[in-house]
Amino acid sequence: MQYQTSFNSPLGFLILKSDGQFITEISFSESELQEQHLCWVLEKCKEQLNQYFSGAALDFDVPLSPEGTEFQQKVWAELQQIPYGDTMTYMELAVRLGDAKAIRAVGTANGRNPIAIVIPCHRVIGAGNKLVGYAGGIWRKKILLELEMKHSVRKNLLF
Numbered sequence: 001m002q003y004q005t006s007f008n009s010p011l012g013f014l015i016l017k018s019d020g021q022f023i024t025e026i027s028f029s030e031s032e033l034q035e036q037h038l039c040w041v042l043e044k045c046k047e048q049l050n051q052y053f054s055g056a057a058l059d060f061d062v063p064l065s066p067e068g069t070e071f072q073q074k075v076w077a078e079l080q081q082i083p084y085g086d087t088m089t090y091m092e093l094a095v096r097l098g099d100a101k102a103i104r105a106v107g108t109a110n111g112r113n114p115i116a117i118v119i120p121c122h123r124v125i126g127a128g129n130k131l132v133g134y135a136g137g138i139w140r141k142k143i144l145l146e147l148e149m150k151h152s153v154r155k156n157l158l159f
Contacts, residue, residue, distance in 0.1 A: 003039040022065035055151035058084040075109035085152025
């Protein structure tokens with residue numbers, strides 16, 4: 001069974017989806033879902049999103065199951081290693097994955113991240129510390145990075 005709910009965030013509505021055990025998708029929406037089916041993992045995710053947006057929690061520990069290719073899974077796993085309050089360029093991410101020439105593939109996988117915010121693709125920036133590419137819109141990426149800078153002890157964000 002597919003479970004889903006809306007979450008009203010400072011960035012607009014988020015649509016959260018689950019298979020009942022794992023979060024499978026978090027996406028941005030212009031409107032709230034009319035039909036919602038909750039489960040424990042969606043409730044836990046909503047609680048953690050509230051804590052994240054308030055600055056009370058820096059990490060998520062909800063179980064995730066994003067659907068994607070083996071390469072996309074590797075990229076998304078590496079994204080989760082970028083600490084709260086830090087950023088990384090697409091090139092740095094490609095190098096971390098072992099192939100600097102894969103920068104475009106890394107960018108494509110980053111853009112196809114099905115679990116926004118929790119898998120922090122917003123922490124990846126362009127060369128020269130430029131804010132580029134975010135499926136939810138650059139304005140949302142900027143707000144997320146500013147939120148993390150405000151609450152981070154690292155204060156390492158450059159953009």
